Each structure stands twice: as structure tokens, then as C-alpha cells.
Amino acid sequence: MHKQTITTSTNQYDVFIGKGILGNLKDYLPKEYRNILIITDTIVNELYTEKVVASLPEEAKVSVSIVPSGEASKSIEQYYQLLTDAIQQPLDRKSLIIALGGGMIGDLAGFVAATYMRGIDFIQVPTTILAHDSSVGGKVAINHPEGKNLIGNFYPPQAVLYDIDTLHSLPDKEIRSGYAEVVKHGFISNHAYLEDILKVNLTETIDSNVMTDHLQKGIAVKAQVVEQDEKESNIRKFLNFGHTLGHAIESELGYGKITHGEAVAIGMLFAIRVSEQMLGSKLPYEALYNWLSDNHYPLDLPSKSAAQLVERMKKDKKSENATVQMVLLREIGEPITENISDQKLTNLLENFMRELGS
Template identity: 70%
Template sequence: MHKQLIKTSSNQYNVVVGEGLLEQITDYFPKEYKNVLIITDSVVHDLYTNTVKKALGKNVKVSVSVVPAGEASKSIDQYYRLLTDAINHPLDRKSLIIALGGGMIGDLAGFVAATYMRGIDFIQVPTTILAHDSSVGGKVAINHPEGKNMIGNFYPPQAVIYDIRTLHSLPDKEKRSGYAEVVKHGFISETSFMEDVLKIDLTKELDAERTLNHLQKGIAVKAKIVEQDEKEGNIRKFLNFGHTLGHALESEFGYGGITHGEAVAIGMLFAIRLSESRYGNKLPYQSFYDWLRKNNYPLSIRDIKVEPLIQRMKKDKKSENEKIQMVLLEKIGEPRMVHISDQEIADHLEKFIRELG
């Protein structure tokens, strides 16, 4: 088991990572709760809800709300329904919401917790690789048809309890989605971490020890940045490497048409190409591309039009005065936030889309 304390300007909380944590989940709670609402999705519910309910004990009132699996559930309709569930259960200001699931559930349940009665406690219990990133840092949100995570807040959890045994049940597409965020942390931190991640074969069974090591390193990279810039005023934007185009692709495909990590992988490839053009440097584009191909990431976006992508990128939360900002790399471990003109984006996107085929 590995424990890391995250300290921000508004809160501090432990991130606990290890095997078999669900059965002793209350050991890692910061305090006792008598009324708990578990929010989960239809896939995770069948796998792990009963384990968590049993671990909470007989003296705790436990209710469960289940949403359909998939990014489409990060919607205003599901958000409103969950608020109604919280009222009907009923939760009060001393109650707890447990976000049991992947990044979608963490964002959705966290936003419910942040806004119900002006904010009640919630705990992240991630069950995917992707959630090693999304569960840490206190960003909670739902999507709007015009943009991902456009309705949200900064609201840190009281704890993150990450049982990596849950990763054994992940389908291949969720492994791909999660490991895109792991390699992102490598690109913005250090070459050795990035290179070690690119040795992983996601088509085979994950090695528990190596995966745990990668997750711990990824969390440490994010924690160091979040502790310095909780509200994304400066360096926290570096965590969005690959996300400007990635979020635009998610919106353009329709939420659920491509996973978050798969979209971000394409976004990182594009950001690397743009970085090479902007700085005249040589980055590991080809080795990253080969790794994505080997691990069956969907890379072709030839049916996507450039102009709608640019318009979506201009609505990205990092944009300023309708000007696109992107995270580029001077070299591995040295990200920079750069304003990009519409024409430069368009020229490079046209070429990039043709190159992917």
C-alpha cells in the first residue's frame, strides 16, 4: 500500500493506492459517517457495490444511485436526477457521497457533492487507470454538448481510495484510455518515466507491480503541480497536454464515440508535431505513434472537418479572448503554454489528419 498526502490551499487529503482496499474502505476515511450515498455506473455497480456496502458496516445508512455507464451520463439530466436522489435518501450536511467508478463517475458525483446543500463531503473510489488522474486534484464537472467539462467546480475530495484489484476487470479500451494519461504525465515530467511507459504492452495482462509504480508516479506528478496551482491559474494548465484537441475530438465524435484517453492520445501526437514545428526540436513522435498503433489506439480522424474542431478548441477552458492556447513541449519535461493562431492550427491540423490516414 502507498499513501500520499495532497496539500492544497483549500484542503488536504490522502491518496491511498494498494490491493484489497475496498474490503477495509472505512479504515481510510478521515472521519465517521452515518449516512452514505454511493454513486456508481451500471457496470461497476454489478462488480463492486456490494463489497463497498458490506465494508461500510451495519451501523451506516447506505443508499445507491446508478447511472448508465459511459461519458454520456456526465449530463445535466443525470446530475439533476442524482440531486433528487440525494434529497430523497435523504442526505444532510454531515453525510457522505462515495464516487465509485471511473473518471466519469468521479466528475459527476463530485459535482453533485460540490453543489448539494452548497457542498458535502465526498470520497473518490476510482476503478479505472484513467481515474488515477481525474480522481486527484479536485476538478468536478459535467459536460455540455458544446464542450467537455464546461459546467463544474474545484472541489477536493476528503480522500482517494484506489484499490488496483479493480483494474483486472477493465476492458482493453479502458486500459488504452487510462494509459494515455499515464504517458502524459511522463511527457510533462521526465524522459525515463515516459520511456518506461512506452514499453508497456496493453494487449497483455497488466503486471500489477509495474502498473502500481506507474500510477504512483503519475499521481506524484499531478500532486506536485496541483499543490502549487490548485485553481489552474498557471502551471496546472500543463496537465492539459493533448487535451485541447482531445476534448474537441470527444465533443465532435459525440461523448462516448471515442474514450477520453484515446482522444487525448491523438491530441498529444498533434501537440508533439506542433512543438517540433514551433521549437525546431526532435521529440519521440515516431516511438509514441508506434506504441499507440501496437496497442490498438484508434488514430484515424479523416472524417473529421478542421473548421468545427477549431471552433471547439476556441471554446476550450484554457482559451483566452477566443484565442486557442495549447500546451507544447520544448523538450520532455518542459511544457509551455502557447497562443496559437487559427491559421497555424488549421495548416497543421490539415497536414496532421492526412498524415494519420
Template identity: 60%
Template sequence: MNSLTIKTATNHYQVHIGEKIRHKLASFLPKDYRTIMIVTDSTVADLYLEDVKAAFGLDQRVFSSIVPSGEGSKSKDVYFDLVTDCIDRQLDRQSLMIALGGGVVGDLAGFVAATYMRGIDYIQVPTTILAHDSSVGGKVAINHPEGKNLIGSFYPPQAVIYDVETLYTLSEQEIRSGYAEVVKHGLISDIDYFDHVITYGGIHKLSSSVLMDHLLRGIRVKAKIVEQDEKESGIRQFLNFGHTFGHALEAELGYGAITHGEAVAIGMLFAMRVSEVIYGNNLPINKLHSWMKKNGYPMDLTDLDTTKLIKRMKMDKKSKNQRIQMVLMKKVGQLEVREVDDKLLLDIADDFLGELVGN
């Protein structure tokens, strides 16, 4: 097992990564809790809910709430239902919420914990590769029909307990989704990490040791940034590389049509293309594109209305005064947030969507 500490201005918490540690979950908690509510989704519940319940003693009140799988659960209605569950089960400020699942469950349960009785403790128990990113850093949110994560907060967990054994049951699509964030951590940190990840080619056949190594590297990259900038006022915005266009894709296609990570992977290619136009540099776009094709990322998006996509991008949280701000890349590991003209983005997007399929 590996452990590391995340130290931010508002909280210090441990991240534990290993195999089978979900069975010993109670031993990783920072204090004793009498009342515990586990929030999970309909897919994860069948696989791991009973394991987590069994980790607690008979003297503890342990409840569970199961939400539908998928991005659609990050809604005001599901959020409100979970708050009602908290009230019905008489959770108080000394209670604990456990987010057992992927990024959707983590964001949703974390936002419930942040707002119920003005805040109760919660821990993240991620079960996807994607959640190696979303479970660390304390960003919690639900979606609005007009944009992703527009209703949310910064609210760090009390611990992250990451049992990599749960990753062995992931579908190929979920592996693709998660590895987009692994690749992102390489691109925003250093070329050696990026090259190391994509050198392996087929992500669906990685050994547990390689997977653990990639996840640990990614978490360390994120931890270093979050510790310097917890509330996303500076360099934490670099973690959104690829997300401005990616979030617009998710919203325009309809949440769930493609996964978050698949959309971010396309968004990273787009951000690199915009960067090349603005800076006149040469980035590893073809290398990333080839890796994405080999691993089955969706590419045929030619039917999208690019004008609507640009409008969606204006809803991004980095936007200022209806002006789009994008995380752009001068070179691998060197980024900046920069305002980009709508017309330029529209021209690039029209060509880009065609190139996705053609290259």
C-alpha cells in the same frame, strides 16, 4: 499498500493504493458518517457495489444511485436526478458521497457533492486506470453539448481509495484510455519516466507490480503540480497537455465514440506536432505514434471537418478572447501555454489527420 498525502491550499487528503482495500473502505475515512450515498455506473455496480456497501456498519444509512455507463452521464439531466436522489434520501451537510467508478462517475458525483447544499464531503474510489489522474486534484464537472467539462468546480475529495484489484476487469479499450494519461505524466515530467512506460509495449499484459509502479509515479507527478497550483492559474495547466485537441475530438465525434484517453493520446501527438512547427524542435512523436499503433489506439479520423475541430478548440477553458491557448512542449518535461493562430492550426490539422493513418 502505499499511501501519500496531497496538500493543497484548501485541503489535505490521503491517497491509498493497494489490493482488496475496497473491503476495508470505512477504515480509510477521515471521520464517521451516519448517511452515505454511493454513486456508481451500471457496469461497476454489478462488480463492486456490494463490496463497498458491506464495508460499512449496520448503524449507518447507506444508499446507492446507479447511472448509465459512459460519457453521456455527465449531463445536466443525470446531475439533476442525482441531486433529487440526495434530497429524497435526506442527505445533509454531514453526509458522505462516494464516487465508485471511473472518471465519468468521479467528475459527476464530485460535482453533485460540490453543489448539493453548497457542498458535502465526498471520496473518490476509482476503478479505472484513467481515474488515477482524474480522482486526484479536485476537478469536478459535467459536460455541455458545446464542450467537455464546461460546467464544473474545484472541489477536493476527503480521500482517494484506489483498489487496483478493480483494474483486472477492465476492457482493452479502458486500459488504452487510462494509459494515455500515464504516458502524459511521463511526457510532462521527464524522459526516463516516458521511456520506461512505453518500453513495455503491450499495455494489456502488464504485471500488477509494473502497473502499480506506473500509477504511483503518475499520481506523484500530478500531486506535485496540484500542490503548487490548485486552481489551474499556472503550471496545473500543463496537466491539460493533449486535452485541447482531445476534447475537441470527443465533442465533434460525439461523446462516447472514442474514450477520453484515446482522444487525449491523439491530442498529445497533435500538440507535439504543433510544438515542432513553432519551436523547430525534435520530439519523440514517432516513438509515441508507434506505441499507440501497437496498442490499438484509433487512428482513422480522416473524415473529420478540421474547421469544426478548430472551432471546438476555441471552447477550451484555456482560450482567451476567442484565441486558442495550447499546452506546447519545448522538450519532454518542459512545457508552456501559448496562443496559436487559427490558420496555422488548420493547416497542421489537415496534414496531421492524414498522417495518423499513413505513418
């Protein structure tokens, strides 16, 4: 069992990573709760809800709200329905919401907890590799048809309870999606960690110890960044390495057509090329490309024009006054942010698309 304590501007919470957590949730709750609402999705519900309910304190009143799996559930309608569920239980200010599932559930349930009666406790119980990233850092949100995560809060959980056992049964594309963020944490932190990650073969069963090691290092990278800059005024932006183009691809294709991490993987390749050309950086483009290719990441860009994708990037909420800002690397572990004009960005993207397509 690995434990990492994270300090935010409003609280301190522990991230537990290890095996067998799901059968003993009550041992990890930071305080007593008399009223608990579990929010989960249709797929995770089938797999784990029964086990989770059985592992909660007997004296608590527990109910379960289930939303359809997939990013489409991060909608204003589902959000409102969950608030109505919370009122009907009824949850009070001292109640708990448990987010049982991947990043979608963490974001959605977290935003419900953040805004129900102006904020009640919630705990993340992630069941995907990708959630090693999203469950730490306090970002919660829902989507708007015009863009991802446009409606949300900064709202840290009271604990993150991360059971590695849940990760072995993930579909291949979810493993790819999660590992892309692990790779990102490698790129923005240090060379040895990155090299270590790029040795893993995602097409075979990943050793539990190796995966635990990769995830806890990734969480440590993220924790270090968000502790210094919770509200993303500064270095937290570095976590968006690969995300500028990544988000644009996701939203141009429509959420769900490509996984978040798969889109970020293409975004990282692009960010590397831009870093090379604008900063003269020496970066392992080939090594990343080959690892992605060997592990069956989709590497063909959607049949959209570069101009369309640039337009989409400008709508991204990270862009200030409608100039696109990208995270680039001077070298591994040395991210910086750079504003890039529309014209230059379009040129760079056209070249990149040509290279990727060939």
C-alpha cells in the same frame, strides 16, 4: 499499500493505492459518517457495490444511486436526479457521498457533493486507470451539449481509495484510455518515467507492481502540479498536453464514440508535431506513434475538416478570448503554453491530418 498526501487550498487528503482496499473501506474513511450515499454506474454496480456496502461501518445508513454507464450521464438531468436522491435519503451536511467508478462517476458525484447544501464530504473510489488522473486535482463537472465539463467546481475529495484489483478486469479500450494519461504524465515530467511507460504491453496482462508504480508516479506528477496551481491560472494548464485537439475530437465525434484517452493520444501526437515545428523541439514522435499503434490505439482522425476541429477548439473552455492556447514541449519534462492563430493552427492541423492519414 502506497499513500500520498495532497494539500489543497481548503483541505489535505490522502490517496491510497494498493490491493484489497475495496473489502476494507471503513479502515480508510477519514472520519465517522452516519449517512452515506454511494453513486455508481450500471456496470460498476454489478461488479463492486455489494462488496463496498459490506465493507462500510454497520452503523451507517447506506443507500445507492445508479446511473447509466457512459459520458452521457454527466448531464444536467442526472445531476438533478442525484440531488433529489440525496434530499430523499436525506443526507445532511455531515453526510458522505462515495463516488464508486471511473472518471465520469467521480466528476458527476463530485459535483453533486460540491453543490449539495453548498458542499458535503465525498470520497473517490476509482475503478479505472484513467481515474488515476481525474480523481486527483479537485475538478468536478458535468457536460453541456456545447462542450465537456463546462459546468463544475474545484472541489477536492476527503480521500481517494484506489484499489488496483479493480483494474485488471477493465476492457481493452479502457486500459488504452487510462494509459494515455499515464503517457502524458511521462511527457510533462521526465524522460526515464516516459521510457519506462512505453515498455509496457497493454495487450497482455500488466503486472500489478508495474502498474502500481506507473500509477503512483502519475499521481505524484499530477499532485505536484495541482498543489502549485489549483485553479489552473498557470502551470496546471500543462496537464492539458494533448487535450486541445483531444477534446475537439471527442466532442466532434460525440462523447462515447472514442475514449477520452484515445482522443488525447492523437492530441499528443499533434502537440509533438506542433512543438517540433514551432519550437524546434526534438521529441520521440516515432516512439510514441509506434507504441500507440502496437497497442491498438485508433489513429485515424474523424472525417472532419481541420477548420471544423479548430472551431471546436476555440469553444474549449481553456481558450481565452477565443484564441486557441496549446501546451507544447521544449523537451520532455519542459511544457509551455502557446497561443496560436486560427490560420496557423488550421495549417498545422491539415498537415498533421495528411500525415496521419497516409
